[in-house]
Amino acid sequence: MNRILLLLTFLLFSHLGFGQKDFASLTDFYQTEKNFNGVVLVATDGKIDFLTGVGLANRQSGNLIEPTSKFKIASITKTFTAVLILKLYEQGKIDLQAPLGTYLPAYQGEAKDKVTIHQLLTYSSGIPNCEGDTGIGVYQSILSVDEFIDKHCSGKLENEPGKQFSYNNGDYIILGRIIEKVTGKSFAQNLREEIFQPLNMVNTDLLYSRDIIKGLVETYNLDDSSRLFYKDDPMYIENYFSAGAMYSTAEDLLKFDEGIFKAKLLSQKTLELMLTPYPEFYGVAYGFWVSDTTFGDQTFKAANRQGSIWGANANWLHLTEGNKTFLVLSNTNATNLPEFTEQLVILATGKKAIEFN
Secondary structure, eight states: OHHHHHHHHHHHHHHHHHHHHHHHHHHHHHHHHHOOOEEEEEEETTEEEEEEEESBSOTTTOOBOOTTOBEEOGGGHHHHHHHHHHHHHHTTSOOTTSBGGGTOTTOOSGGGGTOBHHHHHTTOSOOOOTTTTTGGGGGSSOOOHHHHHHHHSOSOOSSOTTSOOOOOHHHHHHHHHHHHHHHSSOHHHHHIIIIIHHHTOOSOEEOOTTOOOTTBOOOEEEOTTTOOEEEOOOOOGGGGGGGTOEEEOHHHHHHHHHHHHTTSSSOHHHHHHHTOOBGGGTTBOSSSEEEEEEETTEEEEEEEEEEEETTEEEEEEEETTTTEEEEEEESBSOSOHHHHHHHHHHHHTTOOOSOOO
């Protein structure tokens, strides 16, 4: 009997070791062949199967990326915003079908009495894109949140609310301001009290351009013509506010993943509401995209959230079947993170990934 148990234990740990080697080989391939710089985390049921950091955190100093390095997580911030809105919904403080002006009476745009919280959450507000024709230019002049909303998120509606999907940071910036108005607390304080502290997320916060954060990697753009990396242009990250101004680590994001999918932050009923996709809007849910997604020759129900602000890029994927989590954080725009994540999923589910050896 003991010999059988010993054999089973050996086989189990041999299999785990082999899986980790495969993840490591795939990561090495993406680093050497596809310019990947960043952190990779694979977990099952909240337990880390693989975690590594590769590449340069700072190309001037030569500092290396570590598994514990902090990254700007760009639009993954929006999932935190969605959770805070849903917590207020659970408390009866927000009606998802109420117009935004109910909670933001000073708002001056046409959307005030026409656009609901639900429509902001699903990018179906019809409010013009806050970036207009200038793109990153709207983030290069420092503005208060109210000034940003007045100047960039209050235009005449482009579409009838609820009829058309149009991705817009402005929708989630408005949601962040609503959170502040309803609670009487700053967005950052809401994050800390409602999410970070309950989940012991000690390496995550809202970022301001004046901040010097130990362990936060620099971000770079790969120039297509010269194939050289250049540091991101200066901008005021705080202008992204509740749509994209946070930083975190892979391990902290795993805690957030656990908090969501194990219903630690929201009730099971509210979690189901959060993860309900709207096919007419390309499968968007509240803070995620949710769909039956094919990886190789297998299909799984997946919740996905990506983030991208110039060199700051991130991909977060959760498979509800098997409770598997994949986090890929990068400090450059050089690598196709969804493709990399797909190969990680294929390996994690016991299939052969691309030829990378």
